[in-house]
Amino acid sequence: MLQVQERETTAAEVFGHNVRRYREKQGMSRFRLATNAALDDRQIRDIENGTHNPTLLTMERIAAALGVDMPRLFEREQDTPGAFPLAALQPAFDRLPLAEQGRVLAVLRLLLQVSKE
Incomplete structure (x- = not known):
């Protein structure tokens, strides 16, 4: 019988997911976030997709541009379905x-x- 193993979500994927979530929650475009963080739009896209490992300085710029404490960008969502x-x-x-x-x-x-x- 074939068993499917669940892959652990990487820190880059968690970070990227949260960047997108906070950006969208604020109604901010990816271009606006890139501009506010002094980054390239493609870099923000790759970070949000979890395919780019940003430097500490880049993470600090993104957090500041979003007005979010950096640790919040690493919080994993609860595994409980429907949990608030x-x-x-x-x-x-x-x-x-x-x-x-x-x-x-x-x-x-x-x-x-x-x-x-």
């Missing part, structure tokens, strides 16, 4: 005033209590 990536909400949560953050946390605590019952 709470990390995606962190930037919006961080922009809330402290009082609003407290209210959001209180609501989340209530939701956790209800789900346990």
Whole structure:
């Protein structure tokens, strides 16, 4: 019987996937990202496709152009189908005033209590 082995996703593929995801989330074109990061459009394309291993300087430029902390560009998506990536909400949560953050946390605590019952 033929067994298919799943290939481990490379760091370059994870990085590229996240670059594309954050770029598209912001409605930014690949050309605009390349311009903002002082890179070539083809280089961004190859990075997003996971076929190019960017230098540390290139990764820093891309993160800065996207306004994202570089570690976020290496986060692997959860393997649980249908799982909601709470990390995606962190930037919006961080922009809330402290009082609003407290209210959001209180609501989340209530939701956790209800789900346990």
